[in-house]
Amino acid sequence: MSKGSKTTPSRRQFLSGAAVAGAGLAVAGTARAAGDPLITEVQSWARGLGDGVDATPYGLPIKYETDVIRRNVPWLTADSISSVNFTPIHALDGTITPQGCAFERHHSGAIELAKDDYRLMINGLVETPLVFTYADLERFPRVNHVYFLECAANTGMEWAGAQLNGAQFTHGMIHNMEYSGVPLKTLLEEAGYDTAAKWIYVEGADASSNGRSIPMDKALDDVLVAFKANGEALRKEHGYPVRLVVPGWEGNLWVKWLRRIEVTDAPVESREETSKYTDTLDDGTSRKWTWVMDAKSIITSPSPQAPIQHGPGPMVITGLAWSGRGAITRVDVSKDGGKNWEPARLAKPGERMALTRFYLDTIWDGQEMLLQARAMDETGYVQPTKAQLREVRGENSIYHNNCIQTWWVQEQGQVENVEVS
Numbered sequence: 001m002s003k004g005s006k007t008t009p010s011r012r013q014f015l016s017g018a019a020v021a022g023a024g025l026a027v028a029g030t031a032r033a034a035g036d037p038l039i040t041e042v043q044s045w046a047r048g049l050g051d052g053v054d055a056t057p058y059g060l061p062i063k064y065e066t067d068v069i070r071r072n073v074p075w076l077t078a079d080s081i082s083s084v085n086f087t088p089i090h091a092l093d094g095t096i097t098p099q100g101c102a103f104e105r106h107h108s109g110a111i112e113l114a115k116d117d118y119r120l121m122i123n124g125l126v127e128t129p130l131v132f133t134y135a136d137l138e139r140f141p142r143v144n145h146v147y148f149l150e151c152a153a154n155t156g157m158e159w160a161g162a163q164l165n166g167a168q169f170t171h172g173m174i175h176n177m178e179y180s181g182v183p184l185k186t187l188l189e190e191a192g193y194d195t196a197a198k199w200i201y202v203e204g205a206d207a208s209s210n211g212r213s214i215p216m217d218k219a220l221d222d223v224l225v226a227f228k229a230n231g232e233a234l235r236k237e238h239g240y241p242v243r244l245v246v247p248g249w250e251g252n253l254w255v256k257w258l259r260r261i262e263v264t265d266a267p268v269e270s271r272e273e274t275s276k277y278t279d280t281l282d283d284g285t286s287r288k289w290t291w292v293m294d295a296k297s298i299i300t301s302p303s304p305q306a307p308i309q310h311g312p313g314p315m316v317i318t319g320l321a322w323s324g325r326g327a328i329t330r331v332d333v334s335k336d337g338g339k340n341w342e343p344a345r346l347a348k349p350g351e352r353m354a355l356t357r358f359y360l361d362t363i364w365d366g367q368e369m370l371l372q373a374r375a376m377d378e379t380g381y382v383q384p385t386k387a388q389l390r391e392v393r394g395e396n397s398i399y400h401n402n403c404i405q406t407w408w409v410q411e412q413g414q415v416e417n418v419e420v421s
């Protein structure tokens, strides 16, 4: 008997108990044991040979998994060049996002920039303006860290009410990778930055340049100049060959195809930090420099694209939680729209500015549920309800919507995005 049997009936006990009782689960289980050709007959895959080792020199998912892909919502943007697609978080587990299905957000398309053509300039308030090649960057001491990148617009379509039917679309502007790179501090020291300088301005090599100002304190703290993700080269769409990693801060600051860092004494007030990526409040004024992504969580399964297909009985409710202010310390799950909460199990202790996987191993009674998750981080911050968020922010915002999400699970196991504020 598993350790879990002390608190809840163990899964094994439940499944075998059901078999004895002849309930729905048991009928299926008995049939399987009795005459299932998948057990009793030699199958085609055991009668011949499989592929040789070089069939796919660089492997792709098996054909049965072709549904686990990025998707866009064509009506959100005028074209796919300045657009976004979404990570299939409803179909993933663990915390690391494979690069091949990690969401993309471009302002002027994903460019193809070869390592040999790569140059990174550091200029402005420095002793010696410098230009690094890719090979130069590889000669500095390197670090590895797992961090999430969340676009500030993630969940931005849900301000006024439930809108998009799937965790991929409501919460999929996020990915979480292990980056290898050089601390930006190291490169700024190499150039001899003016210690009185308060800002840097970072630019990409693409036509949009996506220029952003970043306070020097953050630049010297944990920002990375990264060239590998999940062990391999960045993909073109994520900034190959070099991107900026700005832990816990909005995705727009994570400049891809990084080409220039200027040390300045004031912010540039670029397009991306004035007309965009500011938050309009109810009275018409706008919040700016809202860099940090506040604590947030989402149940990835069950969810509209991942309905319950097994009927009542043991089930796993799972999701992701994260905070730009540090580690996730706790996630609670509610089955009744926030009236009652149960603590979820964190797959491992929360890591700073990285996704945390949570599970609620539970029994579904086959009744409707209003499923919610609520994240807490190491600063004591608790993820707000929609009503609490609107009270502070009004309804004119797009960015930084970190409210509690509700999934309505129906008796047949289908799931819909609904609003419980």
Ligand SMILES: Nc1nc2c(c(=O)[nH]1)N[C@H]1C(S)=C(S)[C@@H](COP(=O)(O)O)O[C@H]1N2
Pocket (backbone or CB within 6 Å): 102, 103, 104, 105, 106, 107, 108, 149, 150, 151, 152, 175, 203, 204, 205, 206, 208, 209, 210, 237, 238, 239, 250, 251, 252, 253, 254, 255, 256, 257
């Ligand atoms: N050079 C450049 N950097 C960029 C962008 C861009 O269009 N050009 N988009 C930004 C935005 S808004 C986001 S959310 C992230 C998206 O990173 P991803 O495509 O790896 O998901 O990159 C940021 N960095």
Ligand SMILES: [Mo]
Pocket (backbone or CB within 6 Å): 105, 150, 151, 152, 153, 251, 252
């Ligand atoms: Mo973004």
